[in-house]
Amino acid sequence: MSYSTERMLLSSQREGQVSRFRAWVLFAVPLAAILFQVYVPLFFEPLGFVEMPLLVVVYFAFMRRSQINGLMIGALVGLAQDSLSKNPLGMFGIVDTLVGYFAASVGLRIDVDHAFIRLLLAFFFFIFHQFFYWVLARALLNQQVAFDIQRTLLFAVLNSVVGVALYHFLDRLREQV
Numbered sequence: 001m002s003y004s005t006e007r008m009l010l011s012s013q014r015e016g017q018v019s020r021f022r023a024w025v026l027f028a029v030p031l032a033a034i035l036f037q038v039y040v041p042l043f044f045e046p047l048g049f050v051e052m053p054l055l056v057v058v059y060f061a062f063m064r065r066s067q068i069n070g071l072m073i074g075a076l077v078g079l080a081q082d083s084l085s086k087n088p089l090g091m092f093g094i095v096d097t098l099v100g101y102f103a104a105s106v107g108l109r110i111d112v113d114h115a116f117i118r119l120l121l122a123f124f125f126f127i128f129h130q131f132f133y134w135v136l137a138r139a140l141l142n143q144q145v146a147f148d149i150q151r152t153l154l155f156a157v158l159n160s161v162v163g164v165a166l167y168h169f170l171d172r173l174r175e176q177v
């Protein structure tokens with residue numbers, strides 16, 4: 001029994017199938033995620049931990065299954081997020097671009113339609129995002145930013161649970177082929 005090195009763990013009928021979305025979904029969902037990130041913590045502070053733009057980048061990169069699309073989605077969402085935040089321009093752009101690329105790479109290799117796989121990957125990509133943001137802040141901006149592992153792990157768990165619920169909702173916006 002041998003496995004192809006090109007595709008691992010792809011077992012659904014939609015093996016390797018690229019999901020299609022209407023143009024308004026590709027525009028409105030990231031915009032709503034960015035606006036959520038900017039405005040909801042101002043009025044409801046306990047939801048400040050939710051990285052909605054990151055979750056949207058991961059979802060669209062998974063579903064489009066193209067590294068170029070993952071790069072573009074990550075870069076556009078990250079730069080839009082940078083333009084509305086207090087952070088230096090380009091920090092989220094760089095990190096979200098990396099996340100989009102690697103999430104699309106994972107989407108090519110494994111079946112990301114299962115809720116448990118999505119939970120694990122959302123957890124991993126949240127930690128990946130936070131770690132690379134920390135590295136860039138220290139390396140590019142020479143900021144002495146602390147990386148609190150316990151807080152990051154807690155927020156990763158919470159974001160992965162929110163991500164699974166969000167991904168279930170976004171699945172309903174896919175075009176049926």
